Amino acid sequence: MGELNIGLIGAGLIGRTHSIAYRMVKGFFTEKTKEVSLKVLAEENEEAARNGAANLGFDEWTADYRELLARKDIRLVIVAVPNYKHKEIVLEAIKHGKHVLCEKPLAMNAPDAKQIFDAAEKAGITHGIGFNYRKAPAVLLIKRWVDNGMFGDIVSYRSSFIQDWGIDENGPLSWRFQKKLAGSGSLGDLGSHAIDMARFLIGEVSEVVGTVSTHVHKRPISTGGLGHKQDTGTAEYGKVDVDDICDVLMEFENGAQGGMVSSRLAPGRKNHFEFEVYGTKAGVFFDWERPNEVLFSSVDMPGDQSGFNRILVGGFQHPYGENLWPIPGMGIGFAEPFAVQLFEMIDAVLNERKASPGFYDGWKVNQVLDAIESSVKKRAWCKV
Ligand SMILES: NC(=O)c1ccc[n+]([C@@H]2O[C@H](COP(=O)([O-])OP(=O)(O)OC[C@H]3O[C@@H](n4cnc5c(N)ncnc54)[C@H](O)[C@@H]3O)[C@@H](O)[C@H]2O)c1
Known part of the structure; x- marks a missing residue:
């Protein structure tokens, strides 16, 4: 190649x-x-x-x-x-x-x-x-269905990306808890993925209203990465100036509406990135903690089968089914979507093509993040 x-x-x-x-x-x-x-x-x-x-x-x-x-x-x-x-x-x-x-x-x-x-x-x-997360085969499958019109007119998107590692107040004041180093807290860290997913599946976000809160206000100063425990007996503390939790309502240019929640303070939630998409013809639910499953329901299903049906993703009919593991039930983990992402990037470079998502998508997500922050300050809806 x-x-x-x-x-x-x-x-x-x-x-x-x-x-x-x-x-x-x-x-x-x-x-x-x-x-x-x-x-x-x-x-x-x-x-x-x-x-x-x-x-x-x-x-x-x-x-x-x-x-x-x-x-x-x-x-x-x-x-x-x-x-x-x-x-x-x-x-x-x-x-x-x-x-x-x-x-x-x-x-x-x-x-x-x-x-x-x-x-x-x-x-x-x-x-x-x-x-x-866009590159998980289950998500690419949902995107294929969206593009094929299987959902009819999409009317709503709901997502939450919540974790629990921030609950440990002895977790160090890493760059992730400092506005000047991170930009924002759970919003930019986790919320950016939920916003990207919204743009990927539904379309451009037009207006937002958000609310944020911080509950762990100081943490021991350390250069550590995530919030791992450490001996804090003699540690100096520094101020956390980013959000722990963020809730947002969104309106989309195409008339759909929805919302997203991000949090680092959700005991029991480990890497709980879930979203659901509802249209006039079908609905779908995905949760990263079960990355090989899609729950799908179509209004065309006979009444006695109506409700979410579980599809185990990974077969050769599914995106990257022929490249990743040969048997659907073998499943993927955190790194496989990174491999798909890197392969597509390599392929784009070698064939002098654009990669997707690219910096345009990065910019659009940053615009939504900025609009959410303005909305939080003004306590009002803000245009993106
Ligand atoms: N896509 C995802 O799922 C995902 C998950 C976690 C983090 N991230 C993003 O990845 C980035 C890094 O996050 P992380 O969790 O790996 O953080 P981290 O703190 O674990 O690692 C960052 C590394 O960068 C190094 N570094 C800092 N300045 C450098 C420089 N000038 N030159 C070379 N190395 C330097 C640090 O020494 C550190 O090892 C962030 O932008 C974060 O938002 C993405």
């Missing part, structure tokens, strides 16, 4: 996931990726870069992402660093003519996201954004 060397910037939770996804790409899409290689890792300092390279299986590493971006042999770059660093690194990558897959949210606000999108388009690079 062609030679392509990839550089990865950031070896945290999601950098690691991308490197696992790369190995899956080699396993699932073998023939098409023979000459693709994940070549060099950039981390924040020497220790992190050396350890990251050893843990993730890189031969080459650098403690300066600019060095990675200046290399002529790297064509595609995966940006997996905290949100506040996306703009600086992606713009630098574009300057070097690199193709970029950037993690979500694309930027800290919509104007920055637009600047990144414009720069990428002007340079003619292929750009992708890490809305990985």
Whole structure:
């Protein structure tokens, strides 16, 4: 398919996931990726870069992402660093003519996201954004049905993306709890996925009204990633200035309506990203904690079968059924959609095509996030 060397910037939770996804790409899409290689890792300092390279299986590493971006042999770059660093690194990558897959949210606000999108388009690079949940075969199947008109006119979308790790007040004050580093809390972190899914399946969001709250107001200062327990006996505390919980009502340009909830304070919910879509002809329900299942109901079903029917996704008739596991019940986990995402990105670069979702989608999601934040401040509906 062609030679392509990839550089990865950031070896945290999601950098690691991308490197696992790369190995899956080699396993699932073998023939098409023979000459693709994940070549060099950039981390924040020497220790992190050396350890990251050893843990993730890189031969080459650098403690300066600019060095990675200046290399002529790297064509595609995966940006997996905290949100506040996306703009600086992606713009630098574009300057070097690199193709970029950037993690979500694309930027800290919509104007920055637009600047990144414009720069990428002007340079003619292929750009992708890490809305990985779109790439789950079950979600791609639902999208196929939406595009085939199986739902008739879509009237509503409801989603919640809720987790419970934030409930631990001894969880460190990582970048995720600081507005200047993250942009927002559960809203940009989890809500951005729910908003992207809404745009993917329903269409553009036109107006929003939101409410947010923060319940854990201070946390021990630490550079740790997620909210893992630590000895806090002597720890200094810092202020949390982002939302723990966000609830939003939405109206769509096509007349549908809906809502989404994001939270890090939902005891019992681990990675509960669920959504439901209802149209005049059918309804569907998906929950990431059961990623291989779709619950579907059509108004055409005989009355005695009406109600949700469970479809186990993964057969050869389903999206990527022929590439991933050969038997439906084998199922997928967190990394397979990342593998599909990376494969599509590689395919787009090698065939000089646009990737989807791209920075345009990143910008549109940032616009919705900004509108929700304005609505929270004004306590009123806001146009996107
Ligand atoms: N798509 C998803 O499902 C998903 C899930 C989690 C996080 N994310 C996104 O991925 C990004 C990273 O999140 P994470 O959970 O991996 O965070 P993390 O804190 O676990 O890891 C971030 C890594 O980036 C490194 N880093 C910081 N500055 C750097 C620099 N200048 N050069 C090189 N490396 C640098 C840090 O040392 C750290 O190892 C965020 O934008 C986040 O929103 C996406």
